[in-house]
Amino acid sequence: MEFGPIWRALLKNKGGAILIALQIAVTMAIMVNSISIMQERATNMQRPSGMDEANTLTFASISFASDADNRATYINDLEMLRNTPGVINAVGTNSFPLRGGGWSMGLQTEPGEDMGGVGSAIYFGDEHMIETFGVELIDGENFSPEQVVFLDPDNFRWEPYVIVTEALAKTLFPDEEGSVVGKTAYINQNDPVQIIGVIDQLQAPWQGWDEVEHALFSPVKRAEGFARYVVRTEPGMRDELLPQLEEMLASADKTRLIRAAQTFDEVREGAYLGDSAMIKILGFVITLLTIITGLGIVGLASFNVSRRTRQIGIRRALGATKPAIMRYFMLENFMISSVGVVVGGALAIGLNIFMVETFNLTPMSWWVVPAAMIVLWLVGQAAVAGPARRATRIAPSIATRSG
């Protein structure tokens, strides 16, 4: 191969080549870091919430009558919901994963102030929570109906029983080899709560939270004129039941409104709207940058072919075949691209380290750099192919015909 002479010839006219190599390098740095952000977002989006998402729906009931018997409505609503054919179970709760709003409290293993607690999301609900959310009880027991109380807003106190996620249990009791059931933790610094059950997995309502896997159930029913219901249906029944259940509750009590009726798919979509938009925007940006870089390469190669028209004729006269002329430009581009992707690799890694430190981004996967190199090499070769093919059509007689 003719690396030596091509490289030396390139160094004689390096202005354009350096600009293109720089463009490739910058494209590469942006591409690599965009991909790594996209990857992080996509990975986040794929995490399970813990819910039986495909078969879950939710809505809120808002009472506007000042003298309404909210508890009676609550009891009646859930009874109707649970008795509807196609409904597996239903529960009244304050929040659920991906909702974006909810309660969180600090938990600690010793009572007292300034102990530094472990944060956890709080889901209030009764003994139907586990089945409705579709989580699995892996240790201990569910709440018994006697443990569940109505929340008294004027006299709030923490009920002494909780069911926690396995992740929360592990963080609270990192050294515990056996069961955490029966252990006591302290909420709100001094209120003891006993762990009576452990569930496999359930996210907190804030999907961007560092401790998103920390959640617990507290045996409390809330009926203060505002109730949030979660309903789990038989597979395939959800979409059909949503308007039906909404209508059923609305007509059962005309002094309240049914709002925020959503399937869980819609909840998820809403929760990750920003992330999916970010993925689309970054995808668009790197596609656009790659196209612009490709066009830059086409431009430089076209210019080089025109500038070298005579020399190409001479080379043909001296015995270069058409493939040899093609190869010349492909190799030249390969060299420019190689400089670009090597510099770009260094830039990309530098930028990634900066982003990891500054924006708490997950460090990129090792394969992103070589993958981007290969993509940009291929883009370069594809971009140069047209001008190079044009070069092969230059006639050898140019060598004698133009003075």
Place this chain on the structure above:
Amino acid sequence: MLKMTDVSKIYRTDTVETHALREFSLTVDEGEFVSVTGPSGSGKTTFLNIAGLLEEMTSGTYELDGRDISKLNDRERSRVRNEKIGFIFQSFNLIPELNIFDNVDVPLRYRGLNAAERKRRIEESLDMVGLASRLKHQPAQLSGGQQQRVAIARALAGEPRFLLADEPTGNLDTHMADSVLDLLSEINSNGVTIIMVTHELTLADRAKRNIFVRDGQVTDAAPEFLRAANG
């Protein structure tokens, strides 16, 4: 060796047809040094381009080294140019981006020779033209005469059977032209067949055989006007 029979070349543009060669017939034997003269526009370069496989003829037959050239495809034509023919052009045609060494190397790389063999041939042929000490120079750093010597070295490095030269001294002063002609004679005495186009009869006379071209055809003798024009 080189045998053209009734070769025609017609250049067609939208509006005009130029008959650059009309039933052009010529045989050149192994080891000859032939000069081709004729007025401007008579078809000399066209002849040389067809002889050197730089252009295709419109009709006729052309045999080089016993091979029917009209049957070759582009790749085979490139190969014949590379292996059998050395070109020397009026405007030297060195590649400005490459130093002297790399310029002479160009046809050898297309030949696919290994690095050691190429180096040997490059040094040998540059030595022959007296420029062995200028390997790393750029073409622009050399005089016209030196550049043409490099071009000759490039043509020779491939050890061709034929050397085709189109006005090789056209851009050189008389002194330099003479030394280039000396070089060509020496090369010819080593057995290389040379065909040289020139419009200077004094130079043409140094060839062993003179061909005169007029209106795209070989004529028997030098027309008087040409002799007069060149004194």
